[in-house]
Amino acid sequence: MTHSLEDNMDFLTEAMTRLNGSLDMKESLVHTFDFLEKHFPIDAISLHQYSNDLKSLNLLFLVQSGRFDFVEMSVPLSETDARSLFLHNAGVSGVINTPNNRKESVASLHSNALRSLVPFKERGYLVCILRSEEKILGHLCLMGKHLGCFTREHEQKFELLLTPFALAMSNLLQYKRTLEFQSKLREERDELEKNLESLRGRHVIGERGGLKSTMDVVRQLEDRELPALILGETGVGKELIADAIQAISPRQNKPFIKVNCGAIPESLVDSELFGYEKGAFTGASVSRPGRFEQANGGTLFLDEIGELPLKAQVRLLRVLQNNEVERIGSTKTIDIDVRVIAATNRNLELMMQKGDFREDLYYRLYVFPIHVPPLRERTQDIPALIYSFMKRVCDELGLDGLPQLPSKTVDRLLKYSWPGNVRELENLVKRGITLSPQGPLYLEELLPQDEGWYIAPEESQSYFEKTIDARVEAVLEQHLPKLHLASKLGLSSFEHEGAPDDNSFSSSALPPVIKPLDDTIREAIQAALVQAQGKISGAGGAAELLQLNPNTLRSKMRKMGIRAH
Numbered sequence: 001m002t003h004s005l006e007d008n009m010d011f012l013t014e015a016m017t018r019l020n021g022s023l024d025m026k027e028s029l030v031h032t033f034d035f036l037e038k039h040f041p042i043d044a045i046s047l048h049q050y051s052n053d054l055k056s057l058n059l060l061f062l063v064q065s066g067r068f069d070f071v072e073m074s075v076p077l078s079e080t081d082a083r084s085l086f087l088h089n090a091g092v093s094g095v096i097n098t099p100n101n102r103k104e105s106v107a108s109l110h111s112n113a114l115r116s117l118v119p120f121k122e123r124g125y126l127v128c129i130l131r132s133e134e135k136i137l138g139h140l141c142l143m144g145k146h147l148g149c150f151t152r153e154h155e156q157k158f159e160l161l162l163t164p165f166a167l168a169m170s171n172l173l174q175y176k177r178t179l180e181f182q183s184k185l186r187e188e189r190d191e192l193e194k195n196l197e198s199l200r201g202r203h204v205i206g207e208r209g210g211l212k213s214t215m216d217v218v219r220q221l222e223d224r225e226l227p228a229l230i231l232g233e234t235g236v237g238k239e240l241i242a243d244a245i246q247a248i249s250p251r252q253n254k255p256f257i258k259v260n261c262g263a264i265p266e267s268l269v270d271s272e273l274f275g276y277e278k279g280a281f282t283g284a285s286v287s288r289p290g291r292f293e294q295a296n297g298g299t300l301f302l303d304e305i306g307e308l309p310l311k312a313q314v315r316l317l318r319v320l321q322n323n324e325v326e327r328i329g330s331t332k333t334i335d336i337d338v339r340v341i342a343a344t345n346r347n348l349e350l351m352m353q354k355g356d357f358r359e360d361l362y363y364r365l366y367v368f369p370i371h372v373p374p375l376r377e378r379t380q381d382i383p384a385l386i387y388s389f390m391k392r393v394c395d396e397l398g399l400d401g402l403p404q405l406p407s408k409t410v411d412r413l414l415k416y417s418w419p420g421n422v423r424e425l426e427n428l429v430k431r432g433i434t435l436s437p438q439g440p441l442y443l444e445e446l447l448p449q450d451e452g453w454y455i456a457p458e459e460s461q462s463y464f465e466k467t468i469d470a471r472v473e474a475v476l477e478q479h480l481p482k483l484h485l486a487s488k489l490g491l492s493s494f495e496h497e498g499a500p501d502d503n504s505f506s507s508s509a510l511p512p513v514i515k516p517l518d519d520t521i522r523e524a525i526q527a528a529l530v531q532a533q534g535k536i537s538g539a540g541g542a543a544e545l546l547q548l549n550p551n552t553l554r555s556k557m558r559k560m561g562i563r564a565h
């Protein structure tokens with residue numbers, strides 16, 4: 001029995017009204033399904049595409065009673081299946097009626113792939129190709145309720161729907177692409193926000209606490225162009241301070257280029273900093289600007305400046321003095337206008353004394369020194385730092401809420417000596433949360449197990465003091481033979497002017513006097529103090545005589561109860 005023209009018109013009008021009934025395509029398709037369910041024996045409608053390149057069936061979405069799903073599943077096809085589908089694509093634009101999905105290989109794969117959403121069973125399939133402007137949108141598939149359920153009349157009715165469905169699908173696919181685009185934009189925006197955060201400088205924790213005096217100095221640089229030198233142990237936050245300086249600098253929106261001088265092999269330092277011309281050396285197949293040129297108009301952050309080899313220091317100084325660079329392999333000078341912020345964890349003064357750091361470069365950089373204290377000297381910042389790192393790590397791992405942190409853990413962390421400083425604390429929190437995302441975080445269990453590492457003055461010697469001891473002992477070891485000789489000879493100082501040098505006395509001639517090491521250290525310090533007339537730091541001071549950092553010497557003297565007089 002064929003339907004009258006009037007019936008067909010009514011059917012088509014209602015189907016189109018439903019298809020276009022809502023701005024939300026998913027809702028429209030669910031309403032359309034409710035209507036079609038009255039005219040076709042169907043459980044679901046799906047759309048899929050065939051990819052000739054990948055030889056796969058790509059499932060796109062599924063509509064059922066009261067439900068819409070974007071499916072996004074790819075089903076690989078055999079060569080024969082692919083060929084059979086390709087035939088459909090190429091020629092047939094009508095409806096294909098498959099009485100039993102199990103007997104037709106592609107329909108069977110399709111049913112199987114969707115079995116988590118629509119119960120798998122033997123059923124009829126009615127499939128047609130939807131096209132828009134000669135482009136294949138996909139295969140629309142009516143998934144029947146049972147075997148051989150679609151008749152010739154169903155095929156005819158289905159054919160009436162092809163054009164309105166093609167239009168609707170075209171809109172839906174466009175809508176899906178828009179959603180994907182939106183989510184990609186959202187991801188990119190999040191990424192950019194993160195980058196912006198690091199460009200602007202992350203929030204400096206402790207700016208009103210343990211870093212207050214450091215940040216007071218930083219704020220003096222606001223809107224100023226002065227070079228800055230950031231000094232502090234490794235991992236204390238020197239780079240963060242450099243970011244903070246950049247964020248309040250008149251060059252805040254100009255290039256901010258960071259170079260870790262310690263990470264560049266010595267042979268590449270010059271080309272990295274100053275650039276090179278094509279053919280300047282083997283492998284220079286193109287010309288490349290150096291970091292100075294890249295930072296032109298902005299700021300260059302030279303991290304670990306103390307690691308810069310002497311030769312590169314000479315070139316760096318010349319660039320800073322003349323405000324121009326020459327690429328390797330070129331005689332042309334390029335004017336540059338770069339503000340330099342440098343940082344180091346090395347004692348540049350000591351390096352200078354040993355000839356490892358150029359004095360002229362030192363004074364060029366040492367215009368505005370900024371000291372960043374180690375974490376063990378600002379333990380009041382530890383709780384806020386832990387909280388901030390916990391938040392950061394949980395955000396990164398997509399965890400809801402923060403894990404519990406026992407107060408005894410915080411107490412323990414306050415007593416620890418933090419040789420690796422803030423970075424060590426950050427890594428500890430990261431490790432803790434990775435191992436136990438739900439908490440509680442017993443971070444103290446992840447610290448080095450040697451109890452001597454904890455700062456607990458009443459219980460044990462601090463890590464810092466141990467480091468000082470090791471340094472003092474190493475230095476004194478060098479001087480012990482002289483010292484023994486000096487004491488044997490009754491000299492007031494083992495470096496007494498005119499004292500015999502090492503070669504004048506052989507150890508076989510005078511056997512060394514063995515004393516407790518502490519006594520020897522005490523004597524060496526006292527001897528140096530006598531010779532330096534009580535002066536500790538500066539030229540001719542006891543620290544220089546002992547080749548020690550003045551602070552290290554002061555700390556040792558305090559510990560041993562030695563006074564300078």
Ligand SMILES: Nc1ncnc2c1ncn2[C@@H]1O[C@H](COP(=O)(O)OP(=O)(O)OP(=O)(O)O)[C@@H](O)[C@H]1O
Binds near residue numbers: 239
């Ligand atoms: N005050 C702080 N507030 C928030 N995070 C901090 C702070 N200090 C350091 N950090 C974090 O600790 C880590 C180490 O800091 P940073 O890299 O700035 O140290 P550094 O002194 O430059 O290290 P290095 O000596 O190895 O170059 C970074 O992840 C940084 O964000």
